[in-house]
Amino acid sequence: MAEPGAVAGLEEELTCPICLGIYSNPVSLGCGHSFCKACVQEARSHRPSPRGPFTCPLCSAWADPAMELQPNVQLRSIVQKFLEAPARQQEQEREGQREEEGASLGQRDGVILCDFCLQEPQPAAKTCLSCEASLCEAHLSKHSTKSPLKDHVLMEPCSAHLLAERRCPQHGKLLECYCKTDSVCICVLCCIVSSHRKHKITTLEEAFGQAQSVLPETLATVKEHKAALNQSIANLLKQEEEVKAKESLLRDQLETLFKEICLQLDNKKREVLKALSDYKEQQLSQIKMEVQKHKEEKDAASCDIQELEALRDQKDLLLFIKSFAAIQARKRKPLTNKDGIELPTPPIILDKLTTDATLRLFKQFLSDMQSLFEVPPVQEHLTSSMPLGLKFGYSANVVSASSRGLLHFGVSNPSDAIQHVKSNQSFSRGCHFWEVDTSNASCWKLGIINPNFECYLQMSHDSLHVFLGQTMITAKGFSTALKVVRVELDCRRNTLSFYNVSVEDGDAAESLRLLETVSIPSDYPAYATFGVLDGSLKLL
The missing domain is CATH 2.60.120.920 (SPRY domain)
Structure with missing residues (x-):
């Protein structure tokens, strides 16, 4: 089995200079350098002119753009055997395990891991701002013993995000100064070449001391402001409850008001309709009385007609005169030429003029009601x-x-x-x-x-x-x-x-x-x- 160090050295020789991965379908240029076929094609596609010259990405030697890329069969065979080697597979498995263990360890309780531990990363003890790396106890001791590194600034372990915040976004230098004019932390170059060069500048240590001296006063001011905010919130909540209570009371009052308005309107409606109904009954009663009276007079006239027709055959002079005189003496009131009788004046006159006047008054009433419900101006x-x-x-x-x-x-x-x-x-x-x-x-x-x-x-x-x-x-x-x-x-x-x-x-x-x-x-x-x-x- 090949040693892990030999495997690492061979892997470096089989790495594509462009993609930094193991060769995939390697090809060679005229200068002798080899690349992945896809990487060379991608590099050729980015030249300024599609038909222009092409240079090797490593040695910048000219290459014919029309020339076909020649596969490196021997290199491809070596890559294939390397990828199939058991040592390679074991190394890949160990790297995967280390990555998983490191990720799980780093995720546990937000622990910052040492950047120099390769096998099993240990929790970092300090973070070097100059090296921008976190170190465990073992690597920290080696770091401190080297003379060029003794002056580096060490701090409590922090993530890469916090490290980036400690550097000037414009110059990339550590933030070591404080601009009192703009109240921002700046680097040394900002004091010299940027817009801060004429400002009032101090060190972070001096700014820290001044901030510590006014911290109690600032804290007391913020506490007073918080207490005032609490009191203001309490007042607002109390006012909110008062608004709700007033709205509920006003709603009940309006409900009562509109119910009373509707009740009086219904009462007036019933009163007017009853007066109209009484007027109708009065008219009908009077008409019925006149009809009955006229029917009685009609019956009497019918009797007179019958008696007069019977008198035409009466031969006795005395009886004729008596009967005729009696019929003639009966009173018969002359009838007027009017149709019907004179009826009482109706209690309600509802013509167009009256209707328009009523609607106008009602609109005025609604307008007055609307003005009452409008938000009144400040008195x-x-x-x-x-x-x-x-x-x-x-x-x-x-x-x-x-x-x-x-x-x-x-x-x-x-x-x-x-x-x-x-x-x-x-x-x-x-x-x-x-x-x-x-x-x-x-x-x-x-x-x-x-x-x-x-x-x-x-x-x-x-x-x-x-x-x-x-x-x-x-x-x-x-x-x-x-x-x-x-x-x-x-x-x-x-x-x-x-x-x-x-x-x-x-x-x-x-x-x-x-x-x-x-x-x-x-x-x-x-x-x-x-x-x-x-x-x-x-x-x-």
């Missing part, structure tokens, strides 16, 4: 950041209040009976309200204004008046002085409402009493207006 409150009396008079020029900043008011017309100012803040959409303390004024007005119209509530001599332009909408006596007035502008519905607000005892919602709601033109923007003749107003 802005015109307010003051501090108790600020708005004092007005003929000498007033500018007064200031605030709503998310500073709002300026200026006198609009000094010749008015009641001096008034308007806000620089305008309103064009959404819902808005403001509350004004009027307890220190006896004659005042509050509302909105724009270049085309003005709508306001005015108190004068214990009387309330609501004006839309020059038109008085309402007037009412009000003996008790108003303490607080609330003005609400709804740009969606184009309405302006005035409320009496007197929060003292009890529910605050019950103290909000509507004074008047006015439909205003959809002409925006509008401005808040305040006017006083004597005293002062305070914007709450």
